[in-house]
Amino acid sequence: MTTRVCFELRVRPERIEEYRERHSPVRAEMLEEIAAAGRRNYSLFLADGGRLIGYYETDDDDAAQAYLAASPIAARWEEEMAPFFLDLGGRPDQAATGLVEVFNLEQQLERAR
Structure with missing residues (x-):
């Protein structure tokens, strides 16, 4: 089953x-x-002021997180990217604030039919 994941980070406005x-x-x-x-x-979406919203789909988010957490390639990238973010408590990929999905058109259409 596909899981949709959405998260938020804050990019430093000056960067x-x-x-x-x-x-x-x-x-x-x-x-x-x-x-x-x-x-x-x-996908990543960037709003004025540095609000960053990310979205992806995966079949197993725990496994995807674990894979990237153990990846030296991802660790290097996240180390380089960490200074771009405000209020970050760890690697960007693991420290992002998760957002709760409250509406999905396809799911509701499927249920309504």
């Missing part, structure tokens, strides 16, 4: 442009590591 540049493009080895972890349909 927003640099943050954007670091993601255009992300290093190929990191992209491959995210995919190998089992994450797909992964």
